[in-house]
Amino acid sequence: xxxxxxxxRYLVKRTGEKVFLECVQDxxxxxxxxxxxxxxxxxxxxxxxxxVKMKEKGDIPEGYSVSREKKERFSLILExxxxxxxxxxxxxxxxxEYNEQFFGPGTRLTVL
Amino acid sequence: AQKITQxxxxxxxxxxxxxxxxxxxxxxxPSYGLFWYKQPSSGEMIFLIYQGSYDQQNAxxxxxxxxxxxxxxxxxxxxxxxxxxxxxxxxxAMRDIMDSNYxxxxxxxxxxxxxx
Numbered sequence: 001x002x003x004x005x006x007x008x009r010y011l012v013k014r015t016g017e018k019v020f021l022e023c024v025q026d027x028x029x030x031x032x033x034x035x036x037x038x039x040x041x042x043x044x045x046x047x048x049x050x051x052v053k054m055k056e057k058g059d060i061p062e063g064y065s066v067s068r069e070k071k072e073r074f075s076l077i078l079e080x081x082x083x084x085x086x087x088x089x090x091x092x093x094x095x096x097e098y099n100e101q102f103f104g105p106g107t108r109l110t111v112l
Numbered sequence: 113a114q115k116i117t118q119x120x121x122x123x124x125x126x127x128x129x130x131x132x133x134x135x136x137x138x139x140x141x142p143s144y145g146l147f148w149y150k151q152p153s154s155g156e157m158i159f160l161i162y163q164g165s166y167d168q169q170n171a172x173x174x175x176x177x178x179x180x181x182x183x184x185x186x187x188x189x190x191x192x193x194x195x196x197x198x199x200x201x202x203x204x205a206m207r208d209i210m211d212s213n214y215x216x217x218x219x220x221x222x223x224x225x226x227x228x
Contacts, residue, residue, distance in 0.1 A: 009155075031214050040121070042203060042218035056213060090157065094214055099145050099207065101216060103157035 003027070004104035006091055012110045019078040021107050023091030031094040032074040033101065034058075034066060036087045043090065049074055081111045114139045116204050116219035124225050131191040133222050135204035138185060143209040146187040147216065148178065151201040160202075163187060164209070199226045 007022035025032065031050050035043040035058075045058030047066040055066050063085060067075045074093075078085055088108050092101040115138040125131045137146065148160040163171045163178045171178045179188040191198055204219040 033215075040220055042116075042220045043205075043216075044218075045215060048213065048215065050213065058215070088155065090155075092157070096214065099147070099162050100159045101157075101214075102159075103149075106155040108155070 004091060004093055004102050006089075006104040006107050008107050009105060010108050010110075012112065013078075013081050014112050015082060017078075017081050017111075019081050019109065019111075021076040021078075021089055021091075021109070023074045023076070023093075023104055024072050025074075025093035025102070026072065027093065027095065027102070028071065029093035029095050029102075030071070031096060032068065033092040033094070034064075034074065034076045035090045035092065036060070037090055037106075038087050046076065081109075083111050085109065086111045114141070114144075114206060114208065114217045116206050116217050118204055118219035118222050120222045121220070122223040122225070124227055125194055126227050127196060128193055131194050131198070131224065132179070133189040133191075133202050133204075133224065135187045135189065135219060136185055137187060137204075137206050139206065139208065141208045141210065145207045145209055146178070146180070147205040147207070148176070148187075148189045149203045149205065150198075151203065151221075153200070157203070161189070194226050196226050196228060199224060 004025045033048045034046045049068040065077045091104040094101045144165045146163045150158045177190045203221045205216040
């Protein structure tokens with residue numbers, strides 16, 4: 001089975017802190033995605049990556065950056081966390097041969 | 113621009129009844145795929161069913177079926193014989209098959225509550 005893991009289920013940080021959210025997949029997928037999910041807004045794409053060291057901005061990249069040094073790992077970085085970044089963050093990976101995106105369990109981030 | 117609309121923010125359904133969750137989409141691309149995902153309270157997104165725009169038959173997966181009406185641009189999810197475990201958020205999503213970035217466009221979701 002495909003497994004996508006995220007480093008934390010719950011995270012509480014203070015305004016201005018640098019935050020790292022880690023995502024690891026074990027199925028050698030090329031494509032990986034970071035979303036944030038807010039009530040009534042569905043999932044919004046922050047960044048995605050289609051290969052090692054390759055990244056593309058999604059719909060809401062402001063305030064975020066990403067890193068993909070290895071194929072299995074895709075990190076989301078909040079350089080200086082703000083309260084409006086309090087949200088659920090979901091990571092997904094995808095095999096290009098199939099249509100399904102596989103999701104991690106999510107990280108619920110609270111910025112105080 | 114592509115867009116997904118789910119008009120039902122929440123639904124209550126009696127256990128064992130069938131449920132229809134609405135999804136309409138807007139795209140000018142001829143080749144696209146439609147997805148439904150389930151998100152229980154635990155938070156993980158679970159893939160349910162996929163329909164390609166050129167598929168001749170409506171997709172089915174166990175108790176889930178997709179009522180695909182291409183002319184009306186709708187892709188409603190039908191759950192037969194609902195169970196308490198079906199209580200969750202349900203999201204409809206779409207992808208342009210020719211998009212090399214494999215991005216999904218998501219609806220806002222429908223919260224389904226199954227009553228015993």
